[in-house]
Amino acid sequence: MAKRNPWGAIRKLPHNGRFQASYIGPDGFRHNAPDTFRTKTDASIFLAGVRGQISEGKWVDPNSAIERPECPEFMAFALTHINMQTTRAGENLRKSTKSVYLRQLEGHCKPLMGKPVDKISKQMVDHLFASITSSGKLSTASKVYKLLSSIFKRAVDYGYLEKNPCSIKGANNLSSRKKVSTPSATASVSKLITEIRPGVYIFNDSQQVELGSCGFQDVALVAFATVVSGTGQKIVVDSGGKILGADRASWATGYGRLPKYPAARITALSEHHATVIFPKGQKPPKIGSTVTVIPNHVCNAVNLVDYLYLKKADGSLKKLKVLARGKNS
Numbered sequence: 001m002a003k004r005n006p007w008g009a010i011r012k013l014p015h016n017g018r019f020q021a022s023y024i025g026p027d028g029f030r031h032n033a034p035d036t037f038r039t040k041t042d043a044s045i046f047l048a049g050v051r052g053q054i055s056e057g058k059w060v061d062p063n064s065a066i067e068r069p070e071c072p073e074f075m076a077f078a079l080t081h082i083n084m085q086t087t088r089a090g091e092n093l094r095k096s097t098k099s100v101y102l103r104q105l106e107g108h109c110k111p112l113m114g115k116p117v118d119k120i121s122k123q124m125v126d127h128l129f130a131s132i133t134s135s136g137k138l139s140t141a142s143k144v145y146k147l148l149s150s151i152f153k154r155a156v157d158y159g160y161l162e163k164n165p166c167s168i169k170g171a172n173n174l175s176s177r178k179k180v181s182t183p184s185a186t187a188s189v190s191k192l193i194t195e196i197r198p199g200v201y202i203f204n205d206s207q208q209v210e211l212g213s214c215g216f217q218d219v220a221l222v223a224f225a226t227v228v229s230g231t232g233q234k235i236v237v238d239s240g241g242k243i244l245g246a247d248r249a250s251w252a253t254g255y256g257r258l259p260k261y262p263a264a265r266i267t268a269l270s271e272h273h274a275t276v277i278f279p280k281g282q283k284p285p286k287i288g289s290t291v292t293v294i295p296n297h298v299c300n301a302v303n304l305v306d307y308l309y310l311k312k313a314d315g316s317l318k319k320l321k322v323l324a325r326g327k328n329s
Contacts, residue, residue, distance in 0.1 A: 019043040122165040169250035205298035206257040216259040240272040245300030
């Protein structure tokens with residue numbers, strides 16, 4: 001934590017080890033240095049120069065004297081970041097590391113290219129991350145997300161963004177080894193084990209889709225919801241936490257998925273309703289229409305109802321009682 005005095009302060013940025021300097025100007029407001037510094041000494045030299053300008057009456061408010069530069073395009077800013085980034089030891093990145101980062105950007109971040117950095121939202125980054133995880137490339141998704149997070153941290157430092165759009169907890173630590181319903185099932189090769197309970201395996205759910213364990217076509221349990229209201233790119237459906245369950249893993253992109261609208265996300269959940277956001281350019285379903293929703297965690301969803309309906313090959317439905325309903329003990 002920076003130790004601030006009544007005038008100048010220097011703090012070490014945790015994500016890149018560089019130093020940020022700030023000071024209180026004659027106007028009574030605290031101002032950040034226009035750039036960060038490699039060493040604390042460099043930051044101190046900057047502050048000494050500013051103090052000299054103030055004492056000589058030559059200080060000019062940087063916010064009024066300098067016109068804020070136009071926000072750069074994402075790829076241009078990303079390349080600048082890679083060239084400026086250093087290792088924990090303060091050394092420049094190797095050419096091979098820069099090449100890896102460039103391949104990650106060109107191979108997986110095309111939806112962000114051409115957009116100004118300040119126009120990139122959390123929803124855009126979430127959709128990008130989900131598209132990679134849905135393909136089963138979990139390790140790749142984590143590496144790309146970690147790179148984007150560092151790029152946008154610099155954008156925040158430079159004042160192009162107020163908040164880092166990369167905020168999914170655990171997204172930096174996914175592994176392709178998680179491509180199973182119940183991890184313990186992969187280790188159950190011993191002859192001493194006589195019974196396996198593989199969790200969501202019988203139905204699958206949206207968490208498994210995002211982990212890459214299965215595709216939308218492999219999910220066998222869904223809820224049918226009615227669109228009860230809508231405005232712009234947002235709709236509300238009548239399936240809430242008491243139908244879908246309220247589970248949401250830290251890395252999940254929402255509270256469930258709509259298989260017909262893979263880019264849409266359930267962003268909020270109440271007891272009886274769910275809010276669904278659709279990306280710009282996609283027309284949401286009309287009020288009164290029915291949508292199919294895949295729960296995040298199918299185990300909870302099954303335990304919340306007394307009956308399930310089995311759809312037979314001929315299209316007819318059979319009502320099935322959930323025998324284990326309420327028998328958690």
